[in-house]
Amino acid sequence: MSKIYIPLPAKKIIPLYLQQDFDGFFVGIEGLSSNFNSYITRDEVKDLTKSIKDKDIYICLNRLYFNNEIDSVKDFLISIKDLDITGICYTDIGVLNILNEICYDKDILWYSNHIGTNSETINFLGKRGVSKVLLSSEITAYEIKMIVKNSSLRIGAELYGFLNMATSSRKLLSNYFEQIDEKKEKEKYYIKDKVKEGTYFLVEDKNTNFFTNKVLNGIKFFPELIDSNIDFIFLDDYMLNENNFYNIIEAFSSLRKAYDDKEFVSKLEQVVDVNTYYDTFYGFLDKKTVYKVEDYGKN
Amino acid sequence: MEKIELLAPAGDLERLKWACLYGADAVYLGGEKFSLRANATNFSIEEMEEGVKYAHDHKVKVYVTVNIVFHEEDFEGLVEYLKELEKIGIDAIIASDVFILDLLKDNNINLEFHLSTQCSCLNKEVVKFFKKEGVKRVVLARECSKEDIKNIIDETGIDTEVFVHGAMCMGYSGRCTLSNYLTNRDSNRGACAQICRWTFDLYDEKNKINKETDFSFAPKDLSLLNFIPDLIELGVKSLKIEGRMKSIYYVATLLSVYRRVIDSYYNGTYKYSKKDEIELYRCANRDTLPQYFDKFPGKDEQYYIGRQENTNQDFLGVVLEYDSKNKEIVFEQRNYFEVGDTINIFGPNKESFNLKIDYIKNKDGELVDAARHPQEILRIPCDKMVDKYDLMRVDFFKED
16 A cells, blocks of 8 residues: 655654554754754754654655755765664755765665656666655656656655745845845745736745645545555645644545545545645646647647 | 867857857757757757758867656657767767666667756765766756865866856756746746746735835846856866857857957966956846855845846847958848947957948948848948958947
8 A cells, every 4th residue: 555654743743643544754854954844953863763663764855965065964874874764865866876875775765856757767766776756746647657657666746735846045035135125034925926926935944945825635646646556645744734734644544545435535635625724736736737839828 | 288168059050150150169959859948949850960060060069958857758759869869970968867878878879978957966976976877077056156166076077067157047957847837838848937037026924025126036147257267277177158049149249258268268368358248248138147156146146126138239230241342341230320330340260340330332232321121231341351250249348
């Protein structure tokens, strides 16, 4: 059965989430990871492995690193090499190079962040030590199934959460507030484009990240992905309420027990919608992007 | 000492030829498929073949971009295409999707692989990974500073290509899909709608924040003109100019300036020249800055008013031939000028010079008071011999 992974929440929330039926955590590390509600320090990883049993634990290095950061990333990877974790997620291919150099022997999961869109690239990385992949969110459910079929690695997809649209290393919000001579008081702001009036949100930390203002609710697509033997799905709680997210985990885990019951799936979709404070959407799961002039306007 | 390469964009066959004439050591171009400028003119295989022959005759290398991020539906015809590229003798491909490395080996295709900037090569460990894979050259991320570039070269010894001039992405290259979400156009497959040139309203939870100044995140352009000696001394192999969709005037002007600066470094005559800056900045349609090279960009490295492009009417005409018998330049008009104006003429491997327009003749030999109509063939007197492909522009040195 396909696994369900979620981000590691704040310490006080962990017992609540552990009441639910899911399979593992993606763990954000302070200074090295992005877009988590909660981070642990590098020194806390060891304690985490002692306190959480019977769940997969992936240390999630889902950022690109500047040259002056990469030695410190290497030191961290060496320090956790022998700890009892399931594996490492990476986005920066420099991390893969380090893991291969230190002969890392646990799971290496490519957190592909927009560019995991085909099976050939995945198979290439499989030959270089990668064992699992979290695909790009900008592909359709059909493409996900094709990649699962055509690749030799264990494949996963995000089915819930705000979707990251872009990352800039520039401090775009700070720069703007400096320009208008006002103080930036929050971490999160909204932008509305003047053409289509779509709303999106921006968060500035180490980078500036752009997110959809709708939450992906892909539970409807979970049964067909289970049928295609997808290895795992990822549910993201970033910027969402933990109590509601508890119900989201429950909805997805319940579906695994009766995924061929269409009426039940439809009800669960409503449960997910109701438990999401924001509007939901299917992202690109049912919509292809276009790139040739003749295809514009077809979708 | 191996001379640093000056690498120019070639949006089509015409621009390839201009780039070769104006001092490029290499050009990069896209084919009709698998390239990140899906809606540019791009090259058919036949045009590419002609372009390669022309470039090689001028001792200029040709790199072909195969730099989309592939989806399952995009593989068809790729192997055959790569074999065609090998057959016509291109010098390298610039690719970002890593599986192409195995595809080349598995199909015995002998093409040099340059890693595209779309791979966000920001650190030495990324470069080490690709060096082990046989990648000959990496195009470094535009976010790299001088110190980053130095350290990467020192630690890996790989050939590096660095952008020196042109537009910047707001986000990490390859990691921006705003176009996908806002317009459904796939940024990583060549259809980027340049959302970073749009303007937005900014809100906190409740209130609109922007009043007089819209929220925008459009970066100003990059220029490392004043850092060419640093880049050469760092050991960078290639200096890249962005802009496959730019005009021949833009490409010719940039190339002639950068060529002059590079050559002056090697022949020991380099010194900072305000004239070079004026020439470049007049030609650019946005403000240019060193961006990440000398400091981390802040508020002044971007615009707050969305798409900011200055129109440029400096380009006056293209020399078609020199009539030595009548001492007249035959040219094709691009922008208005009139009798009595002083214009500037420049061309490959020559000093530019000013010319006062004593008369203008149309194709019937009649005197006219001005060059008014785009692409009209006209004549002006000139005692100094000029060459086909020289360009005529406003005498902006005097204006500035």
